[in-house]
Amino acid sequence: MRNYVLAIDQGTTSSRAILFDQNLQIAATAQQEFKQIFPRSGWVEHDPEEIWDSVLSTCREVMKSQNVQAKQINSIGITNQRETVVLWDKQSGKCLHNALVWQDRRTGDLCAKLKAQGHEKLVSRKTGLLLDPYFSATKIAWLLDHVTGARQAAEEGRVAFGTIDSFLLWRLSGGREHATDATNASRTLLYDICKGGWSDELCELFNTPASLLPQVKDCAADFGVCEPELFGAEIPINGIAGDQQAATIGQACFAPGMVKSTYGTGCFAMLNTGGTPVHSNNRLLTTIAYQLGGTPTYALEGSIFIAGAAVQWLRDGLGVIEKADETGELAAKADPHQSVYLVPAFVGLGAPHWDADARGAIYGLTRNTGPAELARAALESVCYQTKDLLDAMQADWPDMDQTILRVDGGMAASYWTMQTLADILDMPVDRASITETTALGVAYLAGMYTGFYPPIDEFKQSWSFDRRFEPSIEAGERIQKISGWNNAIKRTLTN
Numbered sequence: 001m002r003n004y005v006l007a008i009d010q011g012t013t014s015s016r017a018i019l020f021d022q023n024l025q026i027a028a029t030a031q032q033e034f035k036q037i038f039p040r041s042g043w044v045e046h047d048p049e050e051i052w053d054s055v056l057s058t059c060r061e062v063m064k065s066q067n068v069q070a071k072q073i074n075s076i077g078i079t080n081q082r083e084t085v086v087l088w089d090k091q092s093g094k095c096l097h098n099a100l101v102w103q104d105r106r107t108g109d110l111c112a113k114l115k116a117q118g119h120e121k122l123v124s125r126k127t128g129l130l131l132d133p134y135f136s137a138t139k140i141a142w143l144l145d146h147v148t149g150a151r152q153a154a155e156e157g158r159v160a161f162g163t164i165d166s167f168l169l170w171r172l173s174g175g176r177e178h179a180t181d182a183t184n185a186s187r188t189l190l191y192d193i194c195k196g197g198w199s200d201e202l203c204e205l206f207n208t209p210a211s212l213l214p215q216v217k218d219c220a221a222d223f224g225v226c227e228p229e230l231f232g233a234e235i236p237i238n239g240i241a242g243d244q245q246a247a248t249i250g251q252a253c254f255a256p257g258m259v260k261s262t263y264g265t266g267c268f269a270m271l272n273t274g275g276t277p278v279h280s281n282n283r284l285l286t287t288i289a290y291q292l293g294g295t296p297t298y299a300l301e302g303s304i305f306i307a308g309a310a311v312q313w314l315r316d317g318l319g320v321i322e323k324a325d326e327t328g329e330l331a332a333k334a335d336p337h338q339s340v341y342l343v344p345a346f347v348g349l350g351a352p353h354w355d356a357d358a359r360g361a362i363y364g365l366t367r368n369t370g371p372a373e374l375a376r377a378a379l380e381s382v383c384y385q386t387k388d389l390l391d392a393m394q395a396d397w398p399d400m401d402q403t404i405l406r407v408d409g410g411m412a413a414s415y416w417t418m419q420t421l422a423d424i425l426d427m428p429v430d431r432a433s434i435t436e437t438t439a440l441g442v443a444y445l446a447g448m449y450t451g452f453y454p455p456i457d458e459f460k461q462s463w464s465f466d467r468r469f470e471p472s473i474e475a476g477e478r479i480q481k482i483s484g485w486n487n488a489i490k491r492t493l494t495n
Contacts, residue, residue, distance in 0.1 A: 002074035005447045006062070006235070007439035008055055010080045010164050011243065012101065012265040013312070015051060017058035018436060019066060019073075020443040024453065024462070026436065030061035037098060042105035042347060045098035048086050051164065052171055059231065070233035076172070076226065077239030077446035079246040079438050080164040081265075082187045085139040087150065087212075088167065090160050093175055097147050099164070100139040103266075103305060103347045107138035108356045119205060126192045126199055128277060128286025133348075133356055134303070136163065137189035137206040144207070154209050161212040163188070165240050169223055172237060177224040179215040182291035183245040191216070193277060193288055196296065218291050219245070220449040239446030241290065243438045244268040244301065248289050249445065250437030251406045252463035254297075254456055257399050259390070262438065263411035266350070267307035267382055269389045271300045273397060282392035283352045290445075300396055302351040302389030306344035306360075308411050310378040313346070320371035328416030331376035339481075340364040341488040342377035349493070352392040357494045364484070379417045383424040384485040390425065404428050406465075408437040422469040426478060430465040 004027060009016040014034065019027040032054040037045040063069070083102035088095045100106070111131045114120070120131045129135055140161055144151040153159045162170060166180040185191040185198075190208060192199040196216075203210050217223065223237040241249065244262055248270045251260040256274035261267060270289060277286045277298040289299035311324045321327055334340075343349075345358040362377065390405070405427060411417055412431050422429040434440050447453035 002452070003072050004068060004074065005443045005452060006059060006073050006076045007443040007446075008059065008076065008078045008168065009243070009436070009439040009442070010051065010055060010078070010168060012081045012103070015054035015058050016439065017055070017062040018439040018443070019062050019068065020440070020447070022452070024440065024444065026434065028062045028066045029436075030058040030065065032058050040106075044101040044103040044347065046084070046101055048095045048099050048167060051099070052168070055168060056230065063231065070231040070235050073235050074452045075236045075238040075446040075450050077442035078165050078168055078237065079241055079243050079442040080168070080184070082163060082184060082242040082244065083134060083136050084164050085136050085143065086162050086164065086167040087140070087143050087147070088160055088162070088170070089153070090158055093171070096150050096159065097143055100143065102134055104139065105133045105347055105356055107133040107142050110138050110141065111356070114205070123189060123202065123205075124279070126194070126202060127186070127189055128193050128279065129187070129189055130283065130285070130354055132354055134350065135187060135189045137202070137208060140208050140212070141206050154212055157209075157211040159212055160214070162214055165242070166214045169237065169240070172226040172230065173224045174227040179217055179223055181217055181219045181221070181240040182288050182296060183219060183242040184240070185216045186288040187242060193286070193296070193298070218294065220292055220445040236450065237446070238449040239442045241442050241445060244270055245288070245290055246441035246445070247408055247438040248272065248299065248441065250434070250439070250441030251408060251432060252460035253406065254460055257397075258406070259393065260406040260408065261386055263307050263382065263407065263409035265307065265309045267304035267386060269302045269386060269393065271393050271397060273298050273300055278397060280392070280396045282395050283354055284389075284392050284396060285351065300393055302392060304382070304385045304389070305347050305350045307382045307385075308409075309346070310342065310344045310381060311411070314375060314378055318374070320374060325414070327375045327379060328414040330372050331379050332416055334372040334376035335368060338364065338366060338369060338373050339484050340369055340373045340377040341484055342374070342381045343488050343492045344378070344381050345492055352388055353489070353493060355493050355495050358492050361488070361492045363488045363491065379414070380420060380424075382411065382417065383421045384482065386421060387424050387482065404430050406430050406432060408432045408435050418469045419472065422471050423473045423478065424481065426471050428471070429469040431467045431469070433464045433466045
């Protein structure tokens with residue numbers, strides 16, 4: 001019997017491996033952090049070899065913890081930090097450079113140049129995205145132009161590009177599989193989300209040889225098998241989805257109008273818009289929520305670059321907390337008479353502002369401001385940014401279900417943060433019973449493909465929440481708080 005599905009959840013600050021049993025319950029988890037590399041202000045890199053080692057280590061650890069053999073694993077699913085770029089040599093498998101992380105802003109000048117030349121309308125029409133350093137294409141161009149010999153090797157067909165899912169798939173399969181799924185492809189600025197394929201016109205615009213690009217498949221598909229020596233036997237790989245799309249599936253947001261918000265390093269809200277791409281008038285992203293049976297389902301997405309990373313900054317940058325889970329308790333002790341606002345634009349601002357040049361700022365400091373007020377401001381900033389996203393979504397898609405927001409991710413475990421979120425949004429917030437919905441979503445994809453897990457209609461009926469947070473503050477207080485946030489944002493923006 002193959003009794004488990006193994007989900008690889010490769011995130012921005014750590015890699016996790018999670019075993020799900022036949023009932024889609026978590027049997028075991030292993031996690032390993034890896035180094036964040038900041039060569040310059042606004043530059044963010046990862047060592048791909050360290051990522052690979054962390055994935056192997058956590059998979060082996062989680063299997064060992066339950067005494068699970070490879071023959072007991074039905075399938076592997078991979079979910080990943082999106083937009084992050086890796087280039088490697090097709091023959092040796094050696095990476096040409098550190099990975100350029102989705103948070104990296106070094107290509108801001110190139111994006112500004114392309115905007116000035118009038119290319120953003122074309123890019124947006126084909127990809128649903130904006131010309132921003134967040135996405136993959138300008139990162140690929142930077143690597144090709146700055147790594148010695150990279151462009152020539154790429155033009156000769158000797159280099160492969162991948163987002164992290166594709167890089168891991170290549171390594172797991174021993175170099176036999178160079179593929180990705182439609183959700184990750186849709187975040188590159190090179191994929192036409194309406195026609196469903198790589199765009200020659202966009203490849204030419206970003207000076208990217210088509211030979212670099214992986215094959216694009218459904219989210220649930222045959223992605224090959226892993227090398228037997230990695231875990232003791234071959235294991236099929238049958239699910240891939242970018243982290244936010246995987247969370248959308250894990251939250252069972254299969255009906256148009258449903259919306260979820262995931263709180264990890266960043267915060268990402270995704271609204272299912274069905275079979276038709278809806279182009280935003282409020283600087284949201286149009287993207288592929290998932291693709292099954294060759295048919296894409298689309299979404300509007302709002303991306304916040306800094307959410308949990310603000311808590312990391314409190315811990316690692318300022319040293320005001322020792323552990324991330326202390327933040328809510330500390331915030332609860334803050335002076336209610338101080339109105340301190342943190343705009344966490346450490347790497348620019350994402351949706352709906354899209355200001356790559358903005359940088360973090362704190363407003364309302366007094367002589368009495370201390371760690372508690374800073375903790376509160378950091379957590380509140382996530383709630384205010386979520387409201388900005390949902391307001392933009394409502395303007396673009398009036399049929400959005402505004403009755404309940406489904407939440408997940410590490411910060412969703414914080415009672416103080418989720419209650420504050422409900423207060424600021426003035427709507428109930430449902431925290432999923434399984435907060436690891438990103439891993440759950442890709443595990444479900446992999447197991448559904450093999451028949452190990454039930455069809456979608458049965459899966460969505462099984463979704464449940466462990467707690468509902470109801471709004472608890474007066475309208476006047478809410479309005480005052482939001483007004484202060486809007487003023488802070490206005491003073492921070494550079495565009």
